[in-house]
Amino acid sequence: MPAPSLDDLADRLGEAQLLTDPDLLQGYRQDWAKAPNPGMPLAVVRARSTENVQEVMRWASAHGVPVVPRGAGSGLSGGATAVEGGIVLSTEQMRHIDVDPVTRTATVQPGLYNAEVKAAVAEHGLWYPPDPSSYEICSIGGNIATNAGGLCCVKYGVTTDYVLGMTVVLADGTAVRLGGARLKDSAGLSLTKLFVGSEGTLGIVTEIIVRLIPEQPPRSTVVGIFPDVVACSEAVLAITSRTRPAMLEFMDNTSIRAVEADLRMGLDTTAGAMLLAQSDLTGSDRAVETEFMAEAFRAHGASEVFATDDPDEGEQFTVARRAAFTSLGKVGSLLLEDVGVPLPALPQLVAGIEEISARRDVPIALVAHAGDGNTHPIIVLEDDDEDRAARAQLAFGEVMELAIGMGGTITGEHGVGRLKAPWLPAQLGDDVMDLSRRIKSALDPQGILNPGVML
Amino acid sequence: MPAPSLDDLADRLGEAQLLTDPDLLQGYRQDWAKAPNPGMPLAVVRARSTENVQEVMRWASAHGVPVVPRGAGSGLSGGATAVEGGIVLSTEQMRHIDVDPVTRTATVQPGLYNAEVKAAVAEHGLWYPPDPSSYEICSIGGNIATNAGGLCCVKYGVTTDYVLGMTVVLADGTAVRLGGARLKDSAGLSLTKLFVGSEGTLGIVTEIIVRLIPEQPPRSTVVGIFPDVVACSEAVLAITSRTRPAMLEFMDNTSIRAVEADLRMGLDTTAGAMLLAQSDLTGSDRAVETEFMAEAFRAHGASEVFATDDPDEGEQFTVARRAAFTSLGKVGSLLLEDVGVPLPALPQLVAGIEEISARRDVPIALVAHAGDGNTHPIIVLEDDDEDRAARAQLAFGEVMELAIGMGGTITGEHGVGRLKAPWLPAQLGDDVMDLSRRIKSALDPQGILNPGVML
Known part of the structure; x- marks a missing residue:
């Protein structure tokens, strides 16, 4: 079937840009996740208004052309991966x-x-x-x-x-x-x-x-250095069962070392793991909460505990935590996980990930939004090591299967996209998949909206 | 068509109770809203488990019999109104x-x-x-x-x-x-x-x-007495644009008088309106917030402002506010509204409700979760006054149309049920109604789940 003509669409787009230059299209084929085998789109539309998007969907539904919506292209699951012969609908210019x-x-x-x-x-x-x-x-x-x-x-x-x-x-x-x-x-x-x-x-x-x-008040920060990841995740449970910190983040040794090598912040590269907690309570409540968390760190084997009421000093640790993806990205290509479990299963999940890493002989760095049981195991690849890449793919699936087995989720916040879609039925079960597909069919009977993603 | 036999269902229900005694069924035909023209159900099932509910739905879908789910029967929109020849599925015994x-x-x-x-x-x-x-x-x-x-x-x-x-x-x-x-x-x-x-x-x-x-800390309470409802609702905006109280409730003179007549709590029955605010901040923040709210009350014409840190004393006012429905119910039958508007439109909504009450010559009491723009105009009927009942019905619709015209909602928290279903298309528009019906059809193609409610 010949590709439908774009002229008709271009005429109706007004202020929106329609890109067809292959060099420009290239940058819209994948998001950060680099899902394999992206298609070459027919065009990219940079919409500026709801009306522009309506015109694209009227044209696309009339011609049965798939449309892939795209935001900033920072997605970590391949949710914005171009479909061959489709339209990429970019919202990057909708900025009001x-x-x-x-x-x-x-x-x-x-x-x-x-x-x-x-x-x-x-x-x-x-x-x-x-x-x-x-x-x-x-x-x-x-x-x-x-x-x-x-x-x-x-x-x-x-x-x-x-x-x-x-x-x-x-x-x-x-x-x-x-x-x-x-x-x-x-x-x-x-x-x-x-x-x-x-x-x-x-x-x-x-x-x-x-x-x-x-706006919330500035935060106080408590940092704990732990000999190993399991003791560290037990400290998390001790905290969340008693108080509600404004932040409770986790980094393992591999991610600490990668960030330190990248940013030279003076992090303790000998630490087995680090917990980063914050309180935004006020008055005496704040001192009570930070001291409680520091005490929980010590009680669970922290070798060092550091507390500060200086927001800038606290923010430095948050910057380190946020930098983990990009710093690890300088070590090698990454396969990013986003698995979550009910909080009591966190130590078991962390131990299980270590086991998979050892058995498959691939490094898996671990950072986590520990306080809500949402972890980011990050599998680090090496260029040109195809055998390691194959083992990494096996580990990628095994980590998700581990989380599912603990009553967890394959994605806490990144979405299913293309990369995790094969594992979604194992988490949801056939009946929920069927229910989801019924809703999808009711709203998008032609299946032109982001095909291949999630369902 | 003859009614399908219940024997088959009864055999599969195990521990669940199947009621068919007409005297018992009578109590399951309506909820608190007393929506008109309820059907006489074929049976009531008091389920005890998910499996019981599954058996009911398998039987009902096989025979095309409508099922009305029912909780405690306290609904205010007629969402649990029996359908002629249907099943009422009560969850009252599912209490784990x-x-x-x-x-x-x-x-x-x-x-x-x-x-x-x-x-x-x-x-x-x-x-x-x-x-x-x-x-x-x-x-x-x-x-x-x-x-x-x-x-x-x-x-x-x-x-x-x-x-x-x-x-x-x-x-x-x-x-x-x-x-x-x-x-x-x-x-x-x-x-x-x-x-x-x-x-x-x-x-x-x-x-x-x-x-x-x-659990949150005990609360401090600030009460303001206002000469009229519009000044009072302007005080609400002054507060919500600057702080986030744990409660910000409103009662007008009619509801204050009804509660006082019923409960004898010592409320000021001459007040045009009353605002009831609470703070659950801690330490010095609490004093700052309560003083700010008291000052906002005074700045917007409060004739009296009363503050207390005693939780029991504060709870008495909350009890008064919660009692409004039942106390007004002793004055006459009620038509309950639940309209909400974006907060800046609150004074205009309150003024518009007064206008409708005067024009239709029906008393409309007003209580509100003022801090989120969700109001409960309560139209008070008199037994045997059919003309007033007719005018009340007109007012009931006009209040919803007023809210819709202000970008508001016909129901903030009670649901659409049967009583407000005729007004839902005016709020949502044809396209959203169509979208909703497509989802309903995808999930309940026979239309046996609570027919007549909402859509």
Whole structure:
């Protein structure tokens, strides 16, 4: 079948850019995850408005052409991987934001970076909590697509907890407005929440209304150095069963060494593992919480505990934690995991990952949003070592199977995308897969929205 | 068509009770809302397990018999109204709860009262925040069905914010487990959130995993007496644009008088309106917040401001606010509204409700979860006054149309049920109604789950 003509679409796009230059298309074929075998798209559309997106979907549904929505391209599961002969719909130029301090909401277009949303609302003394480590380079639209998390979630929840409404363009080009600037709304089905985390498979989100909270006070930080990862993860349970820190992050020796080699921050490269906790309570409550956490660190074998009330000093450790992906990326190519388990299973998960790493003889670095049981085992590859790459692929699947066996999830915050789609049925089961496909078919009967992702 | 035989169903129900005695059925035909023209059900099943519910749905789908799920029967929109010749599926005997303090979650069957969930988790020093005024007599399953709110929502959010997973029985009797005891989970579509607020139209929830937070400190209370409702609602905006109270509730003169006549609490029956605010901050922050709120009350014309750090004294005012429905119910029959608007429109909404009350010559009492713009105009009827009842029906619709015109919702927390279903298309629009019906058809192709409700 010949490719449908783009002229008709180009005429209707107005201010949006339609790219067909093969050199330009090249940069839109994959996201950060570099999922294998991306297609060569027919075109990339850089939309500027909901209307632009509607025109793309009207044209695509008329011609049965697949459409892959794309935010900043920082996705870690291959959720934005071009389909041969399809359209890549980029939201990178949809960058408007309105902040309403009275309703404490912001109306945002999807192309803004998470950090830009945070900055815009901070001018009004407000805070948008979800904070993926990649917050400076990931888009808010992508955050909605994957129901992104971050470091704050242990206390402040995930993206869906902050989404009150949205405009979505459906497969046939219809635009619907869901929810609104209302904290409470029980009118009709909870469609807003259904679209959060749907990874562009049900519709394309073109505007989002997010809930904001007042800026929180500066934080105090407690750092613990542990001889090994299992003792360290037991300290996590001791803390979360008694208090609710504003952050509780984990780094293992491999990730500490990679960050130190990259950034020269003075981290203890002999540490078996490190825990990084923060309190944003106020007054005497803060001292009580930080001392409790320091004591829990010691009681679980921490060889060193360091506490500071200086926010800048605390932020340095957070920077180190966030840098793990990029610093490890300088050691070799990475296969990123995002498995989560109910918190009591955390020590067992951590031990199991060590076992897989040893058995498959591939290095697996570990960082984690430890306080909510969401870990990022990072498998480090070496260029030109094809045998190691094959063993890494086996380990990649085994880590997910390990988490599923513990009642966990294959993805806590990155989404399923293409890379984890083969394991989704093992987690959800046939009945939930069938239920999901029924909803997908009801909303996208032609299957043109991000085919190959998730389902 | 003759009614299908129940014998086959009775044989498969095991420990569940199957009621067919007409006298017993009578009590299951309506909920608190007394929606008109309820059907006479074929039977009531008091399920005790997910398996019981599966058997009912297998039988019902095989015979095309409608099923109306029912919690405690305290619903305010007619969401549990029996269908002629159908089954009423009562969850009142599904009352198990498991609390896990480490993951800070509870696994709950739907029949427990909200207050019982709160009490069970409090034994572990934990808190389940959502708190409908009816929390002592409403079931957690019903709360899930309507995405219930309450007094805490202004700071702590609504039911959906606390639901991490569930077991749902689908129309054909398949039981699926969704989500789990994980704060973060991006694997697959957000089906858990879709079922929250679906009012029994997509499936029957038989087990719920809720997120808990640590018990909060006792609260300080600030009460303001205002000459009129509009000044009072302007004070609300002044507060919410600057701080985040743990409660911010509103009562007008009619509701104050009804509660005082009923409970003799010493409320000021000359007050035009009353605001009731609480702070659960700690240390010096609490004094700052309560003084700020007291000052905002005075600046917006409060004739009297009363503050107390005594939790019991503060609770008395909360009791008064919660009692409004029942106290007004002793004055006459009630038509309950649940409209919400974006917060800046609150004074305009309150003024508009006064105008409708005057024009239609029907008393409309007003209580509100003012801090999130969710109001409960309560139209008071008089027995045997048919003309007033007719005018009240007109006013009932006009209040919803007023809210819709302000970008608001016809229901903030009670659900659409039968009573508000005629107004849902005006709020959502044809495209969203169509989208909702496509999902409903995909999940319940026979339309046997709670027909007539919502869609």
